[in-house]
Amino acid sequence: MDSQTPIIIVGAGQAGVQIAESLRQEGFAGTLILCGEEPHPPYQRPPLSKKWLIEAGAVSALTLRGPAALERLKIIMKLDTRVQSIDRKRCELEFMDGTRLAYGRLALATGSLPRTLPVPGASLPGVLALRGIADSLAIGAAIRRCAAEGRRVVVVGGGFIGLEVAAGARKLGAGATVLEGLPRLMSRVTAPVVSEAFARLHRAHGVQLVFGAQVTEVVGHEGTVAAVRTADGQEYRCGCVVVGIGVTPDDLLARSAGLLCDHGIVVDDCSRTSDALIVAAGDCTARRMGDGELVRLESVQNAVEQGKSAAAALMGRERPFINTPWFWSDQFDVKLQMVGLSRGYDQVVTRGDLAKPAFSAFYFRAGRLLAVDSLNRVSDHMQSKRILDHGLSPTPAQAADLQFDLPSLLKSARETTAGEA
Amino acid sequence: MPRIVYIEPDGREVALELATGQSLMRGAIEAGVDGIEAQCGGACACATCHCYVRPEWLDKLKPPSDDELLMLSNVAAERRPNSRLSCQLIVEAGLDGLTVQFPDRQS
Numbered sequence: 001m002d003s004q005t006p007i008i009i010v011g012a013g014q015a016g017v018q019i020a021e022s023l024r025q026e027g028f029a030g031t032l033i034l035c036g037e038e039p040h041p042p043y044q045r046p047p048l049s050k051k052w053l054i055e056a057g058a059v060s061a062l063t064l065r066g067p068a069a070l071e072r073l074k075i076i077m078k079l080d081t082r083v084q085s086i087d088r089k090r091c092e093l094e095f096m097d098g099t100r101l102a103y104g105r106l107a108l109a110t111g112s113l114p115r116t117l118p119v120p121g122a123s124l125p126g127v128l129a130l131r132g133i134a135d136s137l138a139i140g141a142a143i144r145r146c147a148a149e150g151r152r153v154v155v156v157g158g159g160f161i162g163l164e165v166a167a168g169a170r171k172l173g174a175g176a177t178v179l180e181g182l183p184r185l186m187s188r189v190t191a192p193v194v195s196e197a198f199a200r201l202h203r204a205h206g207v208q209l210v211f212g213a214q215v216t217e218v219v220g221h222e223g224t225v226a227a228v229r230t231a232d233g234q235e236y237r238c239g240c241v242v243v244g245i246g247v248t249p250d251d252l253l254a255r256s257a258g259l260l261c262d263h264g265i266v267v268d269d270c271s272r273t274s275d276a277l278i279v280a281a282g283d284c285t286a287r288r289m290g291d292g293e294l295v296r297l298e299s300v301q302n303a304v305e306q307g308k309s310a311a312a313a314l315m316g317r318e319r320p321f322i323n324t325p326w327f328w329s330d331q332f333d334v335k336l337q338m339v340g341l342s343r344g345y346d347q348v349v350t351r352g353d354l355a356k357p358a359f360s361a362f363y364f365r366a367g368r369l370l371a372v373d374s375l376n377r378v379s380d381h382m383q384s385k386r387i388l389d390h391g392l393s394p395t396p397a398q399a400a401d402l403q404f405d406l407p408s409l410l411k412s413a414r415e416t417t418a419g420e421a
Numbered sequence: 422m423p424r425i426v427y428i429e430p431d432g433r434e435v436a437l438e439l440a441t442g443q444s445l446m447r448g449a450i451e452a453g454v455d456g457i458e459a460q461c462g463g464a465c466a467c468a469t470c471h472c473y474v475r476p477e478w479l480d481k482l483k484p485p486s487d488d489e490l491l492m493l494s495n496v497a498a499e500r501r502p503n504s505r506l507s508c509q510l511i512v513e514a515g516l517d518g519l520t521v522q523f524p525d526r527q528s
Binding site: 021025044046047050051061063064065066068069070072073300301304305323326328330335337378379382383385386 | 447450451452453455458460461462463464465466467468488491492494495528
């Protein structure tokens, strides 16, 4: 590749930074430009709904790579700027301010956007969603105001973000109500036994949980939010509303440029898009799996691993993302760690103490382990991760038996391999 | 400010002066030191900030929590007696010169 024509990365989040860094590690010596919409240097997003939300710490506590690191890697930062369009024929980007930049190859790491409530009143002041630093600061301030004024925080959506924010609200002393449209918490990603444990946890900390709640309207009073109304006629009075009903991949730029998209920029295991000069990584992608199905993962690990793959692909190498997916969440004193993808499971067994809670849920399909959710069971999580990475599986009975030593599966697999060799 | 020395997997040394109260993980991430991933950002949930502490410093550090020990028992690289998670190591005045090495893999 002509080293004079730069590689441009659109999106300066976890995936964008990973692509840039991995490109240097892969030996790319040419011009490297990293573009971000926000004014901040690259930062970590997970704390925005967790620790940082409560502590309202300094922005520097989130920094992913500081100025010195970026300079050492000779990464040219173009912050506070938005790409308007991609001209694939000319290999050029057009920015909002009208400037154009030619690229040799292009990486898209545009992330995702919070879904908005499609109801009247959803754009009232005091209706908030979480994407970046500014949003986390606004939510933290609104929660503190609610706590001071004795008003409630209404969270729409009982998924990760919604529950983490509800936990944060309680920790800051505000009353919290979670309105969930489905019959249980985090239903898209966990089994009922895990949902129930989290429902008990939140209720024990004073969070009001409402299931089957169809939000029909956000009611304003004197220009700001006052209540949320549901289809059954209930009204939940509040001082602010936090909407956590999932995200949509930010694939607009790619779609407008004619790249293959299907609820996300379609990429293969190596982060390659339908254009040989363009790769994509992180929340903005939909990855084609071996069975042809498209999977969207919204996680740091996915951003990091797809970012590494994308950098390798830009250098003409194949480095497929094969690690088992994992996620985590902090809510009150429970550390939830999830590994694997449970879609399509037909059996769940639990290991440990459900009441505490300190247990893991093991998901199986036809007797083979797919995924494990661990609540305050760190060793189950770490051991299961290795077991899944090695393509191994305990039987459901073994998984449920606390006397059964999970790592022994790894040991016996090694011995079998040695025996065959 | 205490000086912390990081040794990258290929042996290169990076010395940083870090504010007390900051974790060794944060210092390394911000400066772009090679050999650390820190995917969970310091929540002790991923074990991708694994480091080897120079043995002479081991007993000057606060001992690992139960969670850290459990995470350490399953790190990607070899676990050694001086293995720690750098997100759990906090810079203090008495740690000037503390030296840690990152392994060749974190995940």
